[in-house]
Amino acid sequence: MLINKNYTKLLTATIITRIGDSIDTIAFSWLVYVMTGSRALMGGIFIMSVLPNLIVLPFAGVIADLFNKKHLVILSDILRGVFVLSLAVLYVTDLLQVWHLFAFVFANNIFESVANPSRTGLIQGILNPDEYTKGNSYISSGSSFGSLVGLGVAGILIGIIGIEGAILIDAITFFVSALLIRLMNIEYIKQTEEKQSISLYVRMIKDGFLYLKGKRLLVSLLLLSAVISFMYVPFNVLQPVYVDTVMNLGVEGLTYLGVAFSSGMIVGGIAIGKVSDRIRSITAIGLGFLMMGVMYAALGFVEYFELGFTFNILVIIVLTFAFAFFIPVMHAPVYGTIMKQIPQDLIGRMMSIFGIFGLIAMPLGGLVVTLIDDSVSVFDLYVVMGLFIIALALLYWIPNRKEEF
Numbered sequence: 001m002l003i004n005k006n007y008t009k010l011l012t013a014t015i016i017t018r019i020g021d022s023i024d025t026i027a028f029s030w031l032v033y034v035m036t037g038s039r040a041l042m043g044g045i046f047i048m049s050v051l052p053n054l055i056v057l058p059f060a061g062v063i064a065d066l067f068n069k070k071h072l073v074i075l076s077d078i079l080r081g082v083f084v085l086s087l088a089v090l091y092v093t094d095l096l097q098v099w100h101l102f103a104f105v106f107a108n109n110i111f112e113s114v115a116n117p118s119r120t121g122l123i124q125g126i127l128n129p130d131e132y133t134k135g136n137s138y139i140s141s142g143s144s145f146g147s148l149v150g151l152g153v154a155g156i157l158i159g160i161i162g163i164e165g166a167i168l169i170d171a172i173t174f175f176v177s178a179l180l181i182r183l184m185n186i187e188y189i190k191q192t193e194e195k196q197s198i199s200l201y202v203r204m205i206k207d208g209f210l211y212l213k214g215k216r217l218l219v220s221l222l223l224l225s226a227v228i229s230f231m232y233v234p235f236n237v238l239q240p241v242y243v244d245t246v247m248n249l250g251v252e253g254l255t256y257l258g259v260a261f262s263s264g265m266i267v268g269g270i271a272i273g274k275v276s277d278r279i280r281s282i283t284a285i286g287l288g289f290l291m292m293g294v295m296y297a298a299l300g301f302v303e304y305f306e307l308g309f310t311f312n313i314l315v316i317i318v319l320t321f322a323f324a325f326f327i328p329v330m331h332a333p334v335y336g337t338i339m340k341q342i343p344q345d346l347i348g349r350m351m352s353i354f355g356i357f358g359l360i361a362m363p364l365g366g367l368v369v370t371l372i373d374d375s376v377s378v379f380d381l382y383v384v385m386g387l388f389i390i391a392l393a394l395l396y397w398i399p400n401r402k403e404e405f
Contacts (some may be wrong), residue, residue, distance in 0.1 A: 001347075004126060004127070005185075006126040006184045006185060007123075007126050007127060007135060007184060007245075008179075009181065009183055010119075010122060010123070010126065010139070010179045010181070010184065011138060011139060011142050011177075011178040012097055012142075012180055012333060013177040013181055014139055014142050014146065014177075014344060014376040015142045015143070015145060015146040016146065016173045016176050016177055016180075016338060017077070017146070017148050017173050017177045018142070018144075018145075018146025018147050018173060019143065019146040019147075019150040019173060019202065020100045020141045020169060020170035020171075020172070020173025020174065021075040021146075021150065021170065021173075022147045022148075022149070022150025023150045023154045023157060023166050023169055023170055024084065024167055024169075024170035025150075025151065025164035025197065027158055027163045027167050027170075028167070029152065030158065030163060031091070031101075031163050031167075032101060035096070035098060035101065041335070043332050046177035048136070051107075053083070053109060053113050053355065056114060056150060057109055057352045057355050057356050057361065059112055059118075059119070059352075060092065060113050060114045060115075060116065060117050060118075060348070060352050061117045061208060061348040061349035061350070061351060061352025061353065062131040062208075062340050062348065062349060062352075063114060063117075063118075064118040064121055064347070064348025064351070064352075065346065065347070065348040065349055066347075068242075069118035069119075069121045069122055069125070069182060069186075070118075070122065070181060070182075070186050071313060072114065072115055072118040073115050073119050073122065073143075073180050073181050074178045075115075076112065076115030076118075077115070077174045077175070077177045077178035077181065078174070078178050079111045080108055080112065080174045080397075081109075081143075081171045081173075081174030081175045081178070082171075083104060083107055083108055083111075084104075084108070084167060084168075084170050084171040084174065085168065085261070086104075087100070087167055087238075088164045088168045090165050091163065091167070092164045095404070099305030102283075105273075106235055112260030116351070116353040116355070117348040117352050117355070118346075118347075118348060120185075120335075120347070120351045121347045121348050122186065123135050123136065123139070124339055125186045125187070126184070126186060127342050129339070131338075132141065132335070132336035132337075132339040132340060133272070133276040133284075133332050133333045133335075133336030134188065134272075134273045134276045134277070134332075134336075136331070136332045136339075137269045137270070137272045137276060137332035138145040138269060138270070138273050139269075139330050139334060140265065140269040141266045141267075141268075141269025141270050141328065142329040143267075144262050144265035144269065144371035145262075145266050146268045147262055148188040148259065148262035148263065148266065149393025150344035153210050154166065157169065157193065159178075163165040165211070168197050169345065186287070191261070207346075207349070208346060208350060208352070209353065210354055211342075211346055211350070213232055213278075215341070216259075217337070217341065218328070218338065218341055218350075219340070220396065220400070221334050221337060221338060221355070222354055222357055223357075224285075224289070224334065224396060225334065225354055225357065225358055226357040226358055226360070227360040227361070227392060228289075228292075228330075228387075229357075229358040229361040229365070230294070230364055231365065231366040231385050231388070231389055232366060233365025234381055234382070234385055235296065235323075235382070236387070238378045239254060240254065240382070241255060241378045242378050242379070242382070243257065245339060245377070245378060245379075246302065246303050246312075246316070246378065246379055247312065247313055247316055248309065249313070253313075256313070256317055257316075257317070257320050260317045260318075260320040260324070261320055261321070261323070261324040263321055263324070264320065264321040264322060264323065264324025264325040264327075265324045265325070265327060265328060267321075267325055268324065268325035268326060268328040268329050269328035269332065271325070272284060272288075272328055272329045272332045272333070273332070276286070276332065276333070276336070281336065282397065282400055283331040283401075284330065285331070285333050285334055285337075285396075285397075286393060286396065286401065287325070287326070287328050287329060287330075288326045288328075288329035288331070288333075288387065289326075289330050289392070289393035289396065289397070290389075290390060290392075290393035290394065291322070291326040291329070292323060292326045292327065292330065292389055293386045293387065293388070293389030293390035293391075293392075293393055294316075294386065294390060295319050295320075295322045295323035295326065295386070295387055296323060296382055296386030296389055297382065297383050297385075297387055297389075297390065298319050298383075298385025298386070299319050299320070299323070299382050300378075300379040300381070300382030300385075300386060301383060302316055302319070302331060302379070303314055303379035304379075306324040316324045338351075338354070350370055365383050372383050372399065
């Protein structure tokens with residue numbers, strides 16, 4: 001697959017942008033903290049990062065299906081690069097204000113939301129259907145590898161070249177990505193000659209949802225993806241509490257878990273890519289889903305055993321690695337199956353619909369964390385969530401185990 005020049009360029013562009021994004025995540029987080037020092041404003045910026053997705057995603061899928069996906073990704077990368085570059089310039093010239101941060105986050109996520117369905121749809125245009133699972137798995141591993149590298153060098157870069165230099169590197173990665181996508185040779189087939197209008201967009205969004213009617217397989221995958229988004233929130237949000245109460249560590253514990261998680265994603269993505277042509281999709285999805293639940297619960301059960309300080313930390317790192325390992329084992333065949341089931345003229349809308357359900361599920365997961373407050377310990381919550389995933393995995397796999405996707 002890596003001899004496919006178009007795919008190699010897309011994979012390289014993904015890795016490069018993820019390195020830049022991860023560097024920028026650390027730099028921007030520190031910049032926000034330095035400039036505001038306010039948890040309320042930091043929370044407001046987080047909300048501003050979510051809003052564009054909810055607003056744009058329904059239309060982003062239609063845009064991806066109506067226009068040239070390659071050109072949309074290039075335009076998005078260039079615009080994001082320009083905005084990131086502008087942020088660095090404003091910071092260096094002491095002109096940066098708090099409202100600029102809100103505007104930057106909003107605009108940056110608008111462009112990302114528009115481009116994501118198109119970026120995913122590019123895979124359909126450069127790979128054969130039997131390569132979709134493997135292609136998605138390597139993209140997942142490449143993205144995780146980029147994140148791991150970016151997080152690893154972010155602190156060093158900020159110390160050497162400052163926040164502005166780190167942000168500048170992120171801007172450059174977007175321009176490099178745009179160039180790589182520009183060099184891809186993909187045939188564009190125009191989907192409609194109909195005049196662009198609001199009514200056309202609304203109708204196409206409606207057609208996307210109507211397409212799911214009677215598609216039991218796609219609906220089940222949609223709900224499965226939403227459940228995973230929901231269940232992942234406590235794992236992600238409560239990590240600082242887990243590190244403090246279960247690992248008995250400070251901020252360095254988050255680094256250990258972050259490296260373990262990214263490493264697991266990389267290895268898992270490579271592994272499913274290697275065996276994707278020898279394992280049935282339903283088996284990989286069921287196994288990945290089930291083992292995610294097992295590892296999730298095990299991370300909670302650790303607290304009930306007297307393992308000793310050092311061994312306890314090692315066990316948690318291994319379990320976190322294993323949890324992350326099984327994410328691409330499940331996700332890659334899910335997206336590979338989606339691409340096999342959906343025609344090219346609908347792939348953008350379907351990716352948007354899946355994204356919307358995931359976004360809706362995440363606040364619900366956050367609501368669970370908020371409602372339970374301190375009434376349930378973090379390790380007990382991990383156990384409950386893990387057992388819930390195991391039950392859902394069995395309920396999904398048992399009736400579908402003989403299905404051929």
